[in-house]
Amino acid sequence: MQAPSDSYDYVVVGGGTAGSVIAARLSEDGAARVLLLEAGVDRSPPGAALPPAWPTLVHTEATWGDSTVRQEATGTTALLARARLLGGGSAINAMSFLRGHRSCYDAWESDGARGWGFDDLLPYFKRSETTVGRDPALRGTDGPLTVAPAQPPHPVIAALLCASTQTGYRRASDISGGTEEGFGCTDLNIVDGRRQSAADAYLTPSRHRANLTVLTEALVHRLDVRDGRCTGVEYSTPGGTARVGCCGEVVLTAGTIGSAQLLMLSGIGPPRHLREMGIAVAADLPGVGANLQDHPICNVVYSAARPVPAGSNNHGEAAGLVRSQPGLDGPDLQMIFVDSLGHIPGVDAPEPGRVTPSESP
Numbered sequence: 001m002q003a004p005s006d007s008y009d010y011v012v013v014g015g016g017t018a019g020s021v022i023a024a025r026l027s028e029d030g031a032a033r034v035l036l037l038e039a040g041v042d043r044s045p046p047g048a049a050l051p052p053a054w055p056t057l058v059h060t061e062a063t064w065g066d067s068t069v070r071q072e073a074t075g076t077t078a079l080l081a082r083a084r085l086l087g088g089g090s091a092i093n094a095m096s097f098l099r100g101h102r103s104c105y106d107a108w109e110s111d112g113a114r115g116w117g118f119d120d121l122l123p124y125f126k127r128s129e130t131t132v133g134r135d136p137a138l139r140g141t142d143g144p145l146t147v148a149p150a151q152p153p154h155p156v157i158a159a160l161l162c163a164s165t166q167t168g169y170r171r172a173s174d175i176s177g178g179t180e181e182g183f184g185c186t187d188l189n190i191v192d193g194r195r196q197s198a199a200d201a202y203l204t205p206s207r208h209r210a211n212l213t214v215l216t217e218a219l220v221h222r223l224d225v226r227d228g229r230c231t232g233v234e235y236s237t238p239g240g241t242a243r244v245g246c247c248g249e250v251v252l253t254a255g256t257i258g259s260a261q262l263l264m265l266s267g268i269g270p271p272r273h274l275r276e277m278g279i280a281v282a283a284d285l286p287g288v289g290a291n292l293q294d295h296p297i298c299n300v301v302y303s304a305a306r307p308v309p310a311g312s313n314n315h316g317e318a319a320g321l322v323r324s325q326p327g328l329d330g331p332d333l334q335m336i337f338v339d340s341l342g343h344i345p346g347v348d349a350p351e352p353g354r355v356t357p358s359e360s361p
């Protein structure tokens with residue numbers, strides 16, 4: 001299907017986590033014509049709504065099938081899971097809902113990103129969520145995403161939380177809120193035993209709006225930049241290629257990698273590299289495509305001394321935020337407790353009683 005109009009007030013590129021939120025919020029204004037373009041399909045892989053199944057989703061067609069280049073440290077490549085479906089990462093991810101610690105946002109601000117400190121962002125965090133029984137000064141009570149800790153926690157998680165207290169760490173009452181350190185049960189995007197993606201929370205209730213068009217299987221190739229202004233995008237669907245104009249704003253929400261890739265394909269980036277690739281330079285922005293920071297998982301694997309019941313949530317119901325050394329402004333390590341080994345791709349079972357640090361899956 002092609003976009004029914006040839007010009008929109010807003011064109012949102014990428015219908016993932018951020019794109020679902022932005023398209024839904026922008027189309028609240030009934031006078032604004034909003035087009036959301038998503039490269040992936042409008043359906044989740046079988047079982048995607050069932051929380052314990054999430055590790056299997058990274059091996060389905062719901063991703064771009066990427067892997068890294070060979071890593072110097074290991075000599076191997078690693079899976080680079082990147083979602084490709086409506087809802088994006090939120091439709092395949094592990095459903096842990098943590099804001100990140102306030103010190104991280106405050107560091108952004110002190111590095112020059114004015115307006116991005118924790119206190120600036122707090123109203124938006126709150127607006128996104130519904131929580132129950134939390135401090136309403138810190139947590140939202142009527143947002144689209146309903147989040148809560150697993151109840152009751154998996155027995156392995158309960159034991160690990162107990163052990164963390166015994167080793168002297170603080171037990172956090174709301175580790176997802178962004179102001180505490182220590183160990184605690186995280187909130188999960190799970191409602192009535194099923195995943196709640198950003199598409200479920202934001203797009204589904206908005207799809208009936210006449211001013212919102214959602215086009216899936218629409219791969220954007222280029223942003224059309226004329227006289228220093230983005231005036232539309234070029235994309236293809238199974239039906240062919242098309243251009244759509246935009247008289248307002250084109251919003252890039254194609255993910256960390258996809259957004260940078262599209263900017264560079266459109267001539268926005270480091271000029272030398274663009275010329276090497278035969279791309280005409282539209283804007284000299286050397287930072288585009290640089291400084292990717294990822295968080296490979298480092299597994300420390302324990303065999304259980306006795307049988308462990310199957311996990312019924314996301315296999316990672318608790319987290320620890322700790323400082324690797326005193327004197328830091330905030331926690332720099334995030335630990336996630338996983339209740340089940342069998343579901344982690346690429347991780348071998350250790351010998352009973354042994355601890356095995358393993359590579360990133």
Ligand SMILES: Cc1cc2nc3c(=O)[nH]c(=O)nc-3n(C[C@H](O)[C@H](O)[C@H](O)COP(=O)(O)OP(=O)(O)OC[C@H]3O[C@@H](n4cnc5c(N)ncnc54)[C@H](O)[C@@H]3O)c2cc1C
Pocket residue numbers: 013014015016017018019037038039040058081082083084085086087088089090092093094095096097098218219220221253254255256258259262
């Ligand atoms: C396996 C896995 C587990 C994770 N677990 C967690 C977790 O438990 N908790 C957590 O907070 N985060 C988790 N994350 C990370 C989280 O899901 C991402 O940070 C988040 O989804 C990023 O949102 P985004 O909107 O920037 O990008 P995405 O959600 O990736 O959305 C980008 C969208 O743009 C589309 N797109 C890209 N290029 C184009 C193009 N050229 N044309 C059209 N469309 C395009 C993609 O198909 C995709 O749907 C996990 C991620 C993965 C992959």
